[in-house]
Amino acid sequence: MGTRERIVDAAEQVIREFGIAGATTKRIAAAAGCSEALLYKHFPGKEKLLLAVLLERLPALGPALTRLRLAAGTGDVAGNLTAFTLAALEFYTRAAGIAAGVIADPSLMAGFRAMLAASGSGPHLPILALAEVIADEQRRDRVDREIDPGAAASMLMGACFHRANLSYYVDPPGDDAAWAATLVDTLLRR
Amino acid sequence: MGTRERIVDAAEQVIREFGIAGATTKRIAAAAGCSEALLYKHFPGKEKLLLAVLLERLPALGPALTRLRLAAGTGDVAGNLTAFTLAALEFYTRAAGIAAGVIADPSLMAGFRAMLAASGSGPHLPILALAEVIADEQRRDRVDREIDPGAAASMLMGACFHRANLSYYVDPPGDDAAWAATLVDTLLRR
Incomplete structure (x- = not known):
């Protein structure tokens, strides 16, 4: 599984556990086992990451x-x-x-x-x-x-x-x- | 206007400006010009305060x-x-x-x-x-x-x-x- 996929999976899981308000990029990066810098390389903003979860995981x-x-x-x-x-x-x-x-x-x-x-x-x-x-x-x-x-x-x-x-x-x-x-x-x- | 009314007004205004996630009791108390302790005396939980906004201000x-x-x-x-x-x-x-x-x-x-x-x-x-x-x-x-x-x-x-x-x-x-x-x-x- 590539980094991008790992990040989207992690985002979905963190949102389910902490709600959107608690789904910080820091927490998502930690769950995906990558740095925040790498997360931002794949998703320039939190809204793009949320859209990926909505479109690809639901x-x-x-x-x-x-x-x-x-x-x-x-x-x-x-x-x-x-x-x-x-x-x-x-x-x-x-x-x-x-x-x-x-x-x-x-x-x-x-x-x-x-x-x-x-x-x-x-x-x-x-x-x-x-x-x-x-x-x-x-x-x-x-x-x-x-x-x-x-x-x-x-x-x-x-x-x-x-x-x-x-x-x-x-x-x-x-x-x-x-x-x-x-x-x-x-x-x-x- | 009593303290309770001031707090509910302040909560509505703070929610509109900062969203629910940003509507901390600290911020609401400050907007109402009262202490957080006094806010909690009127509303033992944030959910009771939100319900008051929903029922009394909308x-x-x-x-x-x-x-x-x-x-x-x-x-x-x-x-x-x-x-x-x-x-x-x-x-x-x-x-x-x-x-x-x-x-x-x-x-x-x-x-x-x-x-x-x-x-x-x-x-x-x-x-x-x-x-x-x-x-x-x-x-x-x-x-x-x-x-x-x-x-x-x-x-x-x-x-x-x-x-x-x-x-x-x-x-x-x-x-x-x-x-x-x-x-x-x-x-x-x-």
Whole structure:
């Protein structure tokens, strides 16, 4: 395993243990068994290191979106969307700690926001991708055309993101799978 | 203004400036013009002080829920729900920084979680309250009975919470009011 990989692994582990606020580059370098200077050679700022953890170590939303896109027009729309909803819930549950840490640190957030703007990236993109799949299923007449795809995607992703955050404070009521299925049924009903 | 009020005001101001991680009791006491000992006399833990800021200084969700409850059976359901959605979005936008700070700090979160469990409180309660209003409107036949009230409430509140968080990273696309109205229309369509 190369140094870069060791650093990303160490960052993930240190964040899980100490929170973002406690995930200093000093601590991460120590966990990775390298110097802080070497860490900075691979990651010029803490925000770049956090982005690497988010993009490379979390169960990604990308593959779940790809599966959903490939399933368009096949199988049961509600079943496909429910499976995706559960994957989104898992992703946000894992990502919530890091996302919270970025928001909680105004200077880190400023760097993160600038980096996202420069790369045209951001956490809003999965909503747009989900909206596209819903619009595609509408064109196939498998989803009610009265639904606004963007609104439906905002609500489905938002409910997952919220539930993932709520689970830090309380045990969310009900089973995840039943919860996801009820959401999709309420959204798609004709 | 009493000492307690001065401390809560100071905490809100220090959190806004330095983030939760930088909102030390030392800094808050200095901003309030009191000793740390006096701060601890009023607030035995940082989590109790944060809860006071959340409950006493933020635009509350409670009054918006009360307005929605009182409006049940009157006026336009979609209009009532859209106004509530905008109030929820404003609340979550103001609360997101503190909520993120609590999640980002594992030891603070543990204390917060225990305190919520002991008081039977928590950030999931507004979803249940919104679900009750939707169920009430269903009994009046003003909302489609095929909708699951809990799922509808999860999606509406979740979308607001998510958009509030997204606004830290990027400028969310579209106007808030139009966004809220489209959400409610997609949810309530018959």
